[in-house]
Amino acid sequence: MQKEVDIVIIGGGPAGLSASISSAERGKSILILERNEELGGVLNQCIHPGFGLIYFKEELTGPEYAYRFIKEIEKYPNIEVWLETMVVDITNEKEITAINKDGIWKIKTKAIIFSTGCRERTRGNLQIPGTRPAGIYTAGTAQRLVNIEGYLPGEKILILGSGDIGLIMARRLKWEGAEVIGVIEKLPYPGGLTRNLVQCLEDYNIPLYLKHTVVEILGKDRVEGVYIAPVDDYGNPITDNKKFIECDTLLLSAGLIPENDLLENINIPLDPRTQGPYVDQYLSTLKEGIFSCGNSLLVNDLVDYVTLQGILAGKSAVRYINNEINIEKRSHIEIDGNLRLVVPQYLSYPILEDITFYFRVKEPQKSAILTLKDNDKRIKEWRFPVVKPAEMIVIKVKPEFLRYMENPKFSMEG
Amino acid sequence: MEDVIIIGGGVVGSLIARELSFYEISVLLLEKEEDIPMGSTKANSAIVHSGYDPLPGTLKAKTNVEGNRLYKDLCEELKVPFKRIGAYVLAFNDELKTLLELKERGKTNGVSEIQILKREEILKREPNINEEVKYALFFPTSGITNPFLLTIHALENAIENGAKVKLREEVIGIEKKDMGYKVITNKSEYYCKYIINCAGINADKIIHLLDPDYPFTITPRKGEYLILDKKAQNFVKSTIFHVPTQKGKGVLVTPTVDGNILLGPTAENIEDREDKSTSHEGLLEVKEKVKKLTPNVPFSLVINIFSGIRASSTYKDFFVQEIPEFKNILHFAGIDSPGLTSAPSLAKMAVEWLKEKENIKRKKNIKNFEKIISFKELTEEEKENLIKEDPKWGHIICRCEHVSEMEVRNAINSPLPARTLEAIKKRTRAGMGRCQGAFCSYHIMKILSEELEIPINMITLRGGKSFLLNGENKVRWKYAKRS
Numbered sequence: 005m006q007k008e009v010d011i012v013i014i015g016g017g018p019a020g021l022s023a024s025i026s027s028a029e030r031g032k033s034i035l036i037l038e039r040n041e042e043l044g045g046v047l048n049q050c051i052h053p054g055f056g057l058i059y060f061k062e063e064l065t066g067p068e069y070a071y072r073f074i075k076e077i078e079k080y081p082n083i084e085v086w087l088e089t090m091v092v093d094i095t096n097e098k099e100i101t102a103i104n105k106d107g108i109w110k111i112k113t114k115a116i117i118f119s120t121g122c123r124e125r126t127r128g129n130l131q132i133p134g135t136r137p138a139g140i141y142t143a144g145t146a147q148r149l150v151n152i153e154g155y156l157p158g159e160k161i162l163i164l165g166s167g168d169i170g171l172i173m174a175r176r177l178k179w180e181g182a183e184v185i186g187v188i189e190k191l192p193y194p195g196g197l198t199r200n201l202v203q204c205l206e207d208y209n210i211p212l213y214l215k216h217t218v219v220e221i222l223g224k225d226r227v228e229g230v231y232i233a234p235v236d237d238y239g240n241p242i243t244d245n246k247k248f249i250e251c252d253t254l255l256l257s258a259g260l261i262p263e264n265d266l267l268e269n270i271n272i273p274l275d276p277r278t279q280g281p282y283v284d285q286y287l288s289t290l291k292e293g294i295f296s297c298g299n300s301l302l303v304n305d306l307v308d309y310v311t312l313q314g315i316l317a318g319k320s321a322v323r324y325i326n327n328e329i330n331i332e333k334r335s336h337i338e339i340d341g342n343l344r345l346v347v348p349q350y351l352s353y354p355i356l357e358d359i360t361f362y363f364r365v366k367e368p369q370k371s372a373i374l375t376l377k378d379n380d381k382r383i384k385e386w387r388f389p390v391v392k393p394a395e396m397i398v399i400k401v402k403p404e405f406l407r408y409m410e411n412p413k414f415s416m417e418g
Numbered sequence: 419m420e421d422v423i424i425i426g427g428g429v430v431g432s433l434i435a436r437e438l439s440f441y442e443i444s445v446l447l448l449e450k451e452e453d454i455p456m457g458s459t460k461a462n463s464a465i466v467h468s469g470y471d472p473l474p475g476t477l478k479a480k481t482n483v484e485g486n487r488l489y490k491d492l493c494e495e496l497k498v499p500f501k502r503i504g505a506y507v508l509a510f511n512d513e514l515k516t517l518l519e520l521k522e523r524g525k526t527n528g529v530s531e532i533q534i535l536k537r538e539e540i541l542k543r544e545p546n547i548n549e550e551v552k553y554a555l556f557f558p559t560s561g562i563t564n565p566f567l568l569t570i571h572a573l574e575n576a577i578e579n580g581a582k583v584k585l586r587e588e589v590i591g592i593e594k595k596d597m598g599y600k601v602i603t604n605k606s607e608y609y610c611k612y613i614i615n616c617a618g619i620n621a622d623k624i625i626h627l628l629d630p631d632y633p634f635t636i637t638p639r640k641g642e643y644l645i646l647d648k649k650a651q652n653f654v655k656s657t658i659f660h661v662p663t664q665k666g667k668g669v670l671v672t673p674t675v676d677g678n679i680l681l682g683p684t685a686e687n688i689e690d691r692e693d694k695s696t697s698h699e700g701l702l703e704v705k706e707k708v709k710k711l712t713p714n715v716p717f718s719l720v721i722n723i724f725s726g727i728r729a730s731s732t733y734k735d736f737f738v739q740e741i742p743e744f745k746n747i748l749h750f751a752g753i754d755s756p757g758l759t760s761a762p763s764l765a766k767m768a769v770e771w772l773k774e775k776e777n778i779k780r781k782k783n784i785k786n787f788e789k790i791i792s793f794k795e796l797t798e799e800e801k802e803n804l805i806k807e808d809p810k811w812g813h814i815i816c817r818c819e820h821v822s823e824m825e826v827r828n829a830i831n832s833p834l835p836a837r838t839l840e841a842i843k844k845r846t847r848a849g850m851g852r853c854q855g856a857f858c859s860y861h862i863m864k865i866l867s868e869e870l871e872i873p874i875n876m877i878t879l880r881g882g883k884s885f886l887l888n889g890e891n892k893v894r895w896k897y898a899k900r901s
């Protein structure tokens with residue numbers, strides 16, 4: 005079956021929702037394709053508060069945050085939503101193949117916005133040896149089981165990885181009556197936000213073992229326990245000092261991977277550092293007319309940023325269709341020092357508006373200085389009392405600091 | 419009273435069941451696990467070997483080459499993927515002599531079209547092979563298949579043709595009776611004229627049920643593997659081996675029929691026959707060894723690790739015999755590599771054996787295996803038509819492998835019903851992709867619960883007590899008591 009619209013948005017999480025509103029406001033026909041039964045993406049299972057402090061200046065739960073946008077899109081007759089619809093392919097000519105209960109759809113469109121979110125790292129990715137029993141879950145799957153389906157995965161739980169989802173789940177499972185033995189983290193510092201460490205672990209006396217990892221899983225049918233061991237400074241486990249921990253469930257909260265398989269299928273280049281596509285300040289990928297935002301662009305810690313990226317991508321898609329984006333030159337942004345990633349990775353000139361840059365650092369650092377240089381010329385500097393890998397750094401830069409640069413480079417030093 | 423009881427639903431038992439179901443006899447297959455295949459057939463390299471490796475004159479050599487020839491038609495009949503992608507055996511030092519010997523051995527065994535290649539040609543064909551390679555043998559007839567589907571479809575086709583299958587029944591005793599044998603399981607007793615022992619790693623235990631002192635023992639030997647994401651798909655196009663050593667064909671790199679890359683296996687003798695764990699050392703060994711074959715393996719793309727257990731025996735060759743005092747029981751024991759390849763040929767041997775004993779007649783109407791296998795592989799028109807027939811075809815629940823809800827339901831409502839998460843995975847690939855079931859497993863658990871009409875806390879990963887949800891549910895749902 006055939007269909008034609010101005011803009012197709014793949015993924016109806018917070019990124020896709022805000023993108024749809026910002027492009028619908030500008031008068032285009034929009035189609036959101038979402039594979040789940042409902043809009044809202046991962047927010048539906050995040051029933052804890054902590055969403056919207058920046059965007060709405062109030063603290064909401066995930067579903068409440070999503071609901072505000074879902075209500076809003078109902079006002080726009082030019083936004084169409086297809087649920088339980090899976091996008092399985094796209095072509096370079098921007099033809100989308102999607103499957104749903106009505107059939108196979110070929111959708112022609114002028115612009116595509118990717119807001120497909122991310123997936124979690126699995127036991128296989130982490131290569132944890134041992135047996136293969138039931139009871140090994142990613143934290144997000146466990147969250148879905150508990151908060152949406154209403155099932156408890158197990159009774160005695162150990163969590164590997166101190167990412168935010170793991171921390172939130174530690175508290176959630178404790179509330180539901182499970183015994184949460186602790187959180188194991190390979191790095192010397194935690195992976196999640198400080199507020200989650202305090203509110204989810206410290207308040208409930210759940211121990212955090214830094215510089216430790218799970219070296220073996222035991223149990224034939226169901227997890228019966230694991231061996232944990234300290235790791236040396238290079239991250240290698242010291243198995244001589246391994247210790248048995250009895251548990252029936254191992255939750256993995258050891259990182260998220262942006263979901264960009266469809267982009268890869270048409271060879272749109274991804275940044276190995278973000279695992280999302282390379283984009284410029286319009287959030288345009290290196291293929292004209294294809295945009296990216298939210299967790300498929302880079303793993304965000306706060307949904308507010310996801311929303312802002314969605315709004316920008318929606319606006320850019322409309323401008324692209326209206327031929328309002330005229331790029332004369334482009335430069336690639338390099339990073340250095342303690343910086344692990346930057347988004348956007350490209351600047352397209354001329355630059356007419358403020359640009360928001362997102363960074364993550366490699367290691368925690370006190371009194372850090374972020375510098376923007378062109379070749380060796382210092383353009384601007386920002387100072388931070390502390391920076392942490394878990395917390396994204398967000399800065400807004402005015403166009404006057406962003407006149408044409410041949411070799412723009414951000415670096416972070418002490 | 420059955421004519422034939424088959425013990426074990428691995429690839430050997432299942433293909434035998436299928437062959438025998440084409441005759442006017444009653445066949446019952448007993449399998450101790452919740453699903454098939456669960457033994458060696460579940461975790462191996464899935465290579466349909468050409469046949470250069472076994473010593474000439476052995477049963478291994480004969481059935482390997484014959485099995486390889488039978489694969490193409492068999493896989494077509496059973497709708498199982500099979501690809502003749504060829505295999506290289508690499509020599510790095512002065513192993514040219516060994517290669518030439520191997521070539522001779524291959525020829526003696528009846529392997530056709532063997533080529534000997536020099537460095538430039540090898541690297542042109544497979545740029546990811548170690549540049550230090552000097553020579554290689556290329557075996558174009560070597561192939562790859564999907565052992566799960568082969569076994570499941572074979573047994574389903576056997577059922578369609580009248581064979582019976584009892585799962586969760588472990589054979590624990592065999593008694594000689596006047597008219598034949600009494601087979602005792604953990605649940606029941608059965609009488610039969612003939613027994614075919616295909617109990618894989620436990621085939622020696624079955625022999626010892628008859629004669630505790632019979633000199634045949636299996637030494638389980640474990641092999642560990644890593645599997646790479648489909649993103650690594652084109653890393654190699656054919657199977658890559660090193661020249662074989664005393665211990666076997668060694669660690670290999672191969673594509674799978676589904677487009678992943680498989681690395682392994684190790685070879686380690688173990689005590690516990692059930693020990694399918696992986697180890698840090700084992701995985702490290704695989705990595706070190708594959709680096710020798712193909713140095714740039716993208717290890718960051720590992721999506722899964724697993725191990726399988728070979729039923730290696732003191733006998734060296736496949737042990738396919740009757741024991742003199744216990745006539746009418748045929749043992750297929752010590753079926754280690756190349757057992758998957760040889761299985762179609764071994765199945766024919768079982769038929770010949772029975773024909774010598776009894777005048778068995780072929781059925782007039784043999785049912786072909788007809789089932790829609792992979793939705794993903796269909797043409798768009800075929801997909802459209804199916805969705806019109808039932809919209810559940812259009813509901814994709816496994817995002818990585820694009821498996822539809824209907825495929826999952828069909829796997830449950832099939833001649834050999836899938837009852838566990840792993841059984842669904844083997845039949846449909848749901849959960850085998852890069853997210854490893856993080857997204858689809860709860861959907862599938864719900865469908866299993868609905869179709870099988872059992873509470874969700876009774877759903878297991880692979881039977882036994884491998885419950886996916888543990889303990890009292892304190893959240894919302896009432897749980898059934900699990901005794």
Ligand SMILES: Cc1cc2nc3c(=O)[nH]c(=O)nc-3n(C[C@H](O)[C@H](O)[C@H](O)COP(=O)(O)OP(=O)(O)OC[C@H]3O[C@@H](n4cnc5c(N)ncnc54)[C@H](O)[C@@H]3O)c2cc1C
Pocket residue numbers: 014015016017018019020037038039040044045046047050052053054055056089090091092119120121122144147168169172263297298299300304305306307308310
């Ligand atoms: C456990 C957890 C706790 C969090 N806690 C907080 C918090 O306290 N405060 C805060 O501000 N933020 C928090 N976040 C972060 C925030 O929820 C995420 O950053 C945000 O939801 C990401 O939005 P998204 O739209 O990019 O992705 P998602 O919400 O993941 O949405 C992506 C959507 O795309 C759909 N999709 C993907 N591929 C396809 C396809 N091929 N076809 C059709 N549809 C597709 C998916 O089904 C999904 O609905 C948390 C996140 C998690 C996971």
Ligand SMILES: Cc1cc2nc3c(=O)[nH]c(=O)nc-3n(C[C@H](O)[C@H](O)[C@H](O)COP(=O)(O)OP(=O)(O)OC[C@H]3O[C@@H](n4cnc5c(N)ncnc54)[C@H](O)[C@@H]3O)c2cc1C
Pocket residue numbers: 425426427428429430431448449450451454455456457458459460461462463464465466467587588589590616617618619620621640641642683726727728729753754755756757758759760
């Ligand atoms: C690591 C590894 C790699 C290999 N690679 C290859 C390869 O690439 N190519 C190749 O050709 N071959 C290969 N093989 C060999 C091949 O996998 C085996 O030869 C083949 O799968 C054996 O099949 P089977 O039916 O004999 O045994 P199995 O698959 O082990 O089946 C035996 C069945 O019997 C059941 N059973 C056991 N005891 C009882 C009982 N008492 N009552 C009821 N049921 C019972 C078991 O549960 C099991 O399901 C490999 C093997 C391993 C382990």
